[in-house]
Amino acid sequence: MPLPPPPQRHLHPGAWWLWALGLATAASRTTNPLLLLLTTAVAGYVVAARRTDAPWAHSYSVFLKLGLLVLAIRMVFFTVLGSPIPGTHILFTLPQIPLPSWARGVQLGGPVSLEGLLFALYDALRLAVLLACVGAANALANPARLLRSLPGALYEAGVAVVVALTFAPNLVTDVRRLRAARRLRGRTERGAKALLTIGIPLLESALERSVSLAAAMDTRGFGRTTDIPLAVRRTTAALTLSGLLGICVAAYGLLGADGTAWALPVLALGTLAAVTGLVLGGRRAVRTRYRPDPWAWREWLVSGSGIAVAALMVSLGPAYAEALNPPAVPLAAPTLPLLPAAAVLLGLLPAFAAPVPPRVKGSR
Numbered sequence: 001m002p003l004p005p006p007p008q009r010h011l012h013p014g015a016w017w018l019w020a021l022g023l024a025t026a027a028s029r030t031t032n033p034l035l036l037l038l039t040t041a042v043a044g045y046v047v048a049a050r051r052t053d054a055p056w057a058h059s060y061s062v063f064l065k066l067g068l069l070v071l072a073i074r075m076v077f078f079t080v081l082g083s084p085i086p087g088t089h090i091l092f093t094l095p096q097i098p099l100p101s102w103a104r105g106v107q108l109g110g111p112v113s114l115e116g117l118l119f120a121l122y123d124a125l126r127l128a129v130l131l132a133c134v135g136a137a138n139a140l141a142n143p144a145r146l147l148r149s150l151p152g153a154l155y156e157a158g159v160a161v162v163v164a165l166t167f168a169p170n171l172v173t174d175v176r177r178l179r180a181a182r183r184l185r186g187r188t189e190r191g192a193k194a195l196l197t198i199g200i201p202l203l204e205s206a207l208e209r210s211v212s213l214a215a216a217m218d219t220r221g222f223g224r225t226t227d228i229p230l231a232v233r234r235t236t237a238a239l240t241l242s243g244l245l246g247i248c249v250a251a252y253g254l255l256g257a258d259g260t261a262w263a264l265p266v267l268a269l270g271t272l273a274a275v276t277g278l279v280l281g282g283r284r285a286v287r288t289r290y291r292p293d294p295w296a297w298r299e300w301l302v303s304g305s306g307i308a309v310a311a312l313m314v315s316l317g318p319a320y321a322e323a324l325n326p327p328a329v330p331l332a333a334p335t336l337p338l339l340p341a342a343a344v345l346l347g348l349l350p351a352f353a354a355p356v357p358p359r360v361k362g363s364r
Helices: 013-028 033-050 060-081 114-140 143-148 152-184 192-219 230-255 260-282 297-316 338-348
Strands: 090-097 108-113
Touching: 013 033, 013 114, 013 143, 013 297, 013 338, 033 114, 033 338, 060 108, 060 114, 090 114, 108 114, 230 260, 297 338
Parallel strands: none
Antiparallel strands: 090 108
């Protein structure tokens, strides 16, 4: 007799966030448009292969549109305000408005070069890809399961976290519901007119649903704590605060080209301090968990693939400095470095290693 197929289950939401943050870290290390587009393609393929039928799982397209909006705004600002990047290929010249002496260094109008436009495009594309990576995590990780996996030290902030993490999924759900209702009623308005008629009710409904969920969790005892010694509370707060500050400083250093040498040790120490503080803080919680999400070998593969992509891009930075950040001057077509591209392709592993999520009942 053939063996039955393995049971379908949801991957731990923390694994999806670690994978997405790894891709985002890799994208922050380069302005090469070929690598950035490859990162977006990897994230999009994994989302298409492993997202569920839940309404909040369709939020990836919203983040892609937001990235395109950021890209357009950045190009408009460059065209109007200019750029310090010198260029010899002048596309057009806008009327320049003289500014007072205290606004030295800022210009309105003037010549717009092809080199400056490319520099602005590369920089804006990186930000758009970061938004795409965050959108992939939102589309793949169940927000309710993510809240269930919060460390015990964060239970006191659970109400605020619930409102923050469930607002965007609730907003996407309400948009789909209202669009279907408007089509059934024969209303086909689009664009600014439709946004004005349904925008405020959408925001109101999504916020009310998030606050109602937070109030229900608070009523059921979410965040209830027990008494522990004052010294333990102070130690927990000091470790958590110093660890999070160290992680922020290390993240700032990793975004720069010269901060890798000192940022990695600071990141390790900050992570160790934060984890220790969260473990100590978890001793205050008296809340039990019903059917906690397992962290098995599939979670290790998914999260490890994202971490591997980030680590390889950081380590390959010095050897491929010019390929990862192609200069806009002189004007030249960007090339695709093979080793960094292979590192980004490791992010495809969740499309095959992650379990196929169970389909929602009643969905097609």
